[in-house]
Amino acid sequence: MQKSTNRKRVSSSRIQKGAQQWKEVIPYLLPGLFLFALFVLFPFFFNLYISFSEYNIMPGAEKPFVGFANYVKAFTDRKVGLSFRNTVLYSLVTVPGQMVLGILVAVFLNSIGRGKILFRTLYYIPVITSWIVVSLIFRYLFESGKAGLINYFALRLLGIKPISWLQNTWTANFVIWSLGIWKGIGWVMVVFLAGLQSVPKILYEAAEIDGAGFWDRFFKITLPLLQPVLFFLFVNLLIGSFNVFIQVLVITDGGPLGTTEVLLSYMYKNAFSFFEFGYASAQSVLMGIAIVAITFTTRRFFRAEVYEL
């Protein structure tokens, strides 16, 4: 008896304390939390709701509940399969591509003295240039016919006949991938360069005395020590790669025949070209679930690896 009233008193005082704390923090917390809850968190759930209906944007129009129909449609739609394939391929190609090249540039830069900052700035320029502009540039670089710049150099230097880059699925995908890699190298370089500053110089000196060469030092000292940085880069690039959309819209608009479509571009088309909001929402929900699952799995996997070391 005595005990339970005590416990009650304790818990009610804890509630009081919590309320007091909230009262203090609310003026600072509220603006951000309110905006986040209203336009980021709530839409997640609203997405779910829309995905179970045949949503009509007109005010007062009916929004019949259709159950899982939109989801069934998504799983049987050949174009969803294609977009899924292209999105996964984009991740598989551009994430390692950016990492390998960016790390290479960083290691080279770290070994030179003068001109480091200039080179670093130049390599970073694509990162800060707007996606829409770089996509337009790449579209123009890979213009078909002999006057396109890439075709011109391919013919003059390698003797390759002009290619219609954007008219074939795989060459078009190649253009999209090259843009993705080109734009991200600078970011990888900058992050890895910062990581390199944390490796004690004495390790390299000791290795050099033992006769280890450039690549020995890189593979046996740098990479193992910078595993957390690699993990950080990998997760961020992976998450970033799921955002692929604008480059597809500008370079191919999904063509030829929708074979370069990615998940986001197909979802957006369903929503704002065909006005199938329910279907687009179902796709969004599926993609969201897939991304969170993939990210958590890789994080867990990598974290285990890092700790084992």
Place this chain on the structure above:
Amino acid sequence: MSFRNNSVKLILYLALFVGVVVFLTPFLYMVAVALTRATRIMPYPPILFPRNPYFGNFAVVWSRNNFGRYFLNSVFLACSSTIVSFLVATTSAYSFARFQFPGKEMIFRFFLISMMVPGLLNIVPQFVMIKFFRLVNTYTGLLLLYSSTGVAFQTFFLRGFFEIIPREMEESIRLDGGSRFTIYRYIMLPLSTPALATLAIFTFSASWDEFFLALTFIKSEWKRTLPIAIRLFQQQYGTEWGLVFAASLIAIIPIITIFVVFQKRFIRGELTTGAVKF
């Protein structure tokens, strides 16, 4: 030994130089095309170094195609969203860095998870909501979306900086009876200027370059921002690449300038987030 070292360095310089040339050729080409008088067919061979630079393309897009107007729109939108985000993000980060309250870490975890998922997945519900609030085709609607979708990252970014400010600095204020707001205003903000500057640059360039929300929510021509204006212009005048790239240069030169001017601070700030948190 030193001879070998020197030759290695020479190779590295050479590799880096060749890399930079290949890497920046796309930009060079864009500038070259923008400085060439428009022709119906693409010049052959492609021009990388125009002999008589022609600046007419810039004049044409700036005045006749309203890019002056779009430029001002972008300036307005980017500035106001930077200001709004500054207020929202600093207060939000302050509450996570210096307050204890039930549910704090849970809310923060929601912020982190939301950062994993492409923001664009929410565009359908956001559209329905903005339409419900009658904010389609207004900058208010865009500002609301820009600041709310940015909150999570900005809070995450600033919290780390606020937390490393030594608590002892607040003691004197507390002894003098200063309020939480005094601490926020006179300790937190001034002591994290580098981080705030970095964040301001981030926010500014993010809204300057933002494409899909603007494309979806802005309907009238005179409200367009640069990215969508460029896109629609390119769809309309697909073959006149000189004009398209002149417009593109108008859009990217401010951001590149800001970056080069602030680059030391910018890069360092960006890194700390990565190194400290993940």
